[in-house]
Amino acid sequence: MRRPLWTRSGATLPSGFAAFLALGASAAAWGAALPWLRVRYDLGTGGGEEVISAYNLGALVAILTCGLLSRRLRPRPVLAGALIALGGGLTAAALAPTWGFLLVSAVVGGVGFGGSVLVLNTGYAAGPRGVVMVNLVNAVFGVGAIAAPLLVAEWDLPAVLAAIACAAVVALPVVAGPVGAHTPTPPVDRATVVAIAPFAVIGFLYAGVETSAGAWVSTHLTWTGTDPAAAARMTALFWAGLAVGRLLIPLVARGPEVIVPASFLLATAGLVIAVNPTLAPVGYTLTGLGLAPIIPTALVWLARITPHAHLAGSALLTSSMLGNVIHPALVGTVTTRDHPATIPLAITTYATLGVLAALWTSRHRPIPSAT
Incomplete structure (x- = not known):
């Protein structure tokens, strides 16, 4: 049996926290930013919710793909690619010149979100003290979700998305951590x-x-x-x-x-x-x-x-x-x-x-x- 990878790197747990901080913030930022998006892209008083559906569509595609190909995909490359997609998609959204470009960027970021959530939760649950760790990292997810609306209230959305993207990049060392091996x-x-x-x-x-x-x-x-x-x-x-x-x-x-x-x-x-x-x-x-x-x-x-x-x-x-x-x-x-x-x-x-x-x-x- 493969030994859990909790102690392989001193950066593993802090980078895991950074990952869940970014995931929570990215999940909460879109809704809080809808009034800003409506003004920025001239969407009218009731538009803009498509960006949330686009983000979650990307996440759904990632989860379904990882589930169907679980016997062929290795968790570490999947997690690395997911975090890069999250950071890249959010960066692109921060720079989006048009509403359509923003929606495509949100889908890419959502793919990163879905893949990261699936692999990280599975890895932490399978590790030592799994119940404690899963609740702990998801509490950090909640911290990110609390912080994002507060940041949106103080900053422009592009700055918030760029900050979340940076957190996703900082989280990359978590790839060396508790992702383990999937069983059939x-x-x-x-x-x-x-x-x-x-x-x-x-x-x-x-x-x-x-x-x-x-x-x-x-x-x-x-x-x-x-x-x-x-x-x-x-x-x-x-x-x-x-x-x-x-x-x-x-x-x-x-x-x-x-x-x-x-x-x-x-x-x-x-x-x-x-x-x-x-x-x-x-x-x-x-x-x-x-x-x-x-x-x-x-x-x-x-x-x-x-x-x-x-x-x-x-x-x-x-x-x-x-x-x-x-x-x-x-x-x-x-x-x-x-x-x-x-x-x-x-x-x-x-x-x-x-x-x-x-x-x-x-x-x-x-x-x-x-x-």
Whole structure:
């Protein structure tokens, strides 16, 4: 068995933190920057959400490609290429002369995002103290997601994207770290597919809340009369809720079948509160807190009910990324500047369906491991 690579380089863990800092910042920057992008590229009052879908489309392509070719691709070259694509795509976006060029750059950056998230999370999970490390690096992801809206409020978007790209380059030494070797995915039967399907729905609906909120919070607050810079700062509260919630997971750990529906319920309550413009910052903070435990806890839940945890986790992540591509644009089709409340109400639909999906999933029993 190959020995874990945690101590091979002193730069490995700090560069891992840099990678997740860049990933979190890149995920959160686009939504906070929508008001700026609309002015810069003359997109009108309700346009621009295509850049978020483009970014997540690139991520989805990367995750699907890495999954389908997992037996042929080696993790280290994939991770190196992904970080370079992330940095290169963001740099190109910072210099984009036209809206179309920016969208293409966002797709390239998204490819880097998806490949990096997949390889790094898999590597840290397989290493020593995997549960602690995965939660730690994803908390750093949350720090990046908090910082990005704050930076967008103070700087122009090109400067923010360039800074994130630099962090991605600084993270390259992580390639020598905990990426390990992939093991072949075992064959699955119909019972496994039936067990995994509800989790794919959970991932899809989770993305409907997280990505749509991250993309539209700033716009909602701006449409209710908040200054764009202040709205960007308030958007950071949503990401702060996500980061803090991940750190609180060990303190609230009960059965996954209780945590996941309860988390969706808290997110739903937060979105309902956000309909009131005065309470919107509080509501979005609660939404972030509610969402935080869902994906990590769902992965633990999957490991308990099926022996094919790796395949199941890939399905969960893929469905979540698919939702990231679809949902922000869907929310844009039902929202109008004249009725800002349509934004949190549209996102509430996903959270409510998430509660029902989680309750449905709790009815599934574990699948016995093959002997």
